[in-house]
Amino acid sequence: MRRQRTPEIGWGRSRFLVARKRGRVVGYARGYLPTGDNAHLVTGEVVVDERRRGRGIGTALLRHAVRQADRDTAEASWVSAGSEGERWATARGFAVVSSLTLQHLVLTGPLPEPGEVPAGYRLAHWTGRAPEDLLDAYADALNTTKDQPMGDSAIELATYTPDRVRQEEDTLSAAGVDVWVVLALYGDEAAGVTVVHRTLSRPSVGHQRYTGVLPAHRGKGIGRLVKAHLLRRLTGIEIVETETNSANEHMRRINHSLGFTDRITTVDLCARTADLAL
Numbered sequence: 072m073r074r075q076r077t078p079e080i081g082w083g084r085s086r087f088l089v090a091r092k093r094g095r096v097v098g099y100a101r102g103y104l105p106t107g108d109n110a111h112l113v114t115g116e117v118v119v120d121e122r123r124r125g126r127g128i129g130t131a132l133l134r135h136a137v138r139q140a141d142r143d144t145a146e147a148s149w150v151s152a153g154s155e156g157e158r159w160a161t162a163r164g165f166a167v168v169s170s171l172t173l174q175h176l177v178l179t180g181p182l183p184e185p186g187e188v189p190a191g192y193r194l195a196h197w198t199g200r201a202p203e204d205l206l207d208a209y210a211d212a213l214n215t216t217k218d219q220p221m222g223d224s225a226i227e228l229a230t231y232t233p234d235r236v237r238q239e240e241d242t243l244s245a246a247g248v249d250v251w252v253v254l255a256l257y258g259d260e261a262a263g264v265t266v267v268h269r270t271l272s273r274p275s276v277g278h279q280r281y282t283g284v285l286p287a288h289r290g291k292g293i294g295r296l297v298k299a300h301l302l303r304r305l306t307g308i309e310i311v312e313t314e315t316n317s318a319n320e321h322m323r324r325i326n327h328s329l330g331f332t333d334r335i336t337t338v339d340l341c342a343r344t345a346d347l348a349l
Contacts, residue, residue: 081107081229085115088136090128097123100132104140108227113140113344116147129159134349144225145344152336164347165340168224170317174331177310178302183329185299189291192262194300195254200240206233209254212264215283225341247271253301255293261285263293265301269308277305279313282322295325302329 082103090098102115115136119129137145145165150156152170161167188194195202201209213231229235243250248268255263263284267277284293302311315322317336 081105081109088132088139090119090132092123096120098128098132100136102136102140104142108229109225111143112146112225113137113142113144114146114148114226116149124155130163130349133163133347137344137347137349140344143344145342145347146225147340149337150340152338157338157340160340163342163349165342167338168341169339171314171337171339172317172323173312173314173334173337174323174326175310175312175334176302176326176329176331178305178308180330182302183299185296185303186292188296189293191257192288192291192293193256194297195256196252196300196304198249198251199244201236201252205254205256206236208256208259208261209252209264210236212254212261212283212285213266213281215264215285216281218283218286224339243268251277251301251304253297253304255284255288255297257288262288263297265294265297267301267305267308267311274307275309277308277311279311282313294322295328298325298329 082105085101085103088100088102089096098117098119100115100117102113105112105114113136117129117132117136119132146168147160147165148171150160157167195205197205210231210233213236217228217230240250248270251267253265254261263282265282266280268280269277279298282294282298305311311331313326313331314337315326317323323333
């Protein structure tokens, strides 16, 4: 039940199960079978026509999906906190492991001032592929995302290497995804990064995928700095969306200072498939 906004290496293509009544689709399950560090996991979503709920359709879809997946653990994301979906999932054995605050910024008014770049630091920026001379630093910066709060989620975050960066760039390019990056450097070493993606299906919406600051450079405003500079480089974007772990109050405050507003809180749910009540 994990929603994939843009293609990611190791997650593969989505797989579907469909429930029909008299030839009409009344519900579906969409899942991903990750490889590598997440080969224990199936993630996805179950959706049932609201007029058909309460008849066991969702449970049947979930049962067939986890049997076909044959994975030890199932994780569901993007379920609205306190919603019917959360209640349905917990009744079947899922437990809430973390929550996310979804935020967005409408780029119609004056953009926030980025402030001064601290002494000794510099900013690099690009669209598409990272310059070869910045590739190592970019990979180092992306690995700061492994520090983000994940609660008890079963998902293992990727470790970036230059090769993995290039593979992901090729995957995104093949899918027609636009990429904007601002990288903060201290000398030649990475200090912080932020990345925005835009998909073909939502050409006016940018999705902020990564923002991170390396531990040695925290407390200097680098996170806000790179995000503010990136907002000024986006073209053709009307809305920027992002999601932040609800426990990450520091990043949420940064986003609020840039004009982001909270839209909804969602929960991640996780269960051992053997323990699900199906």
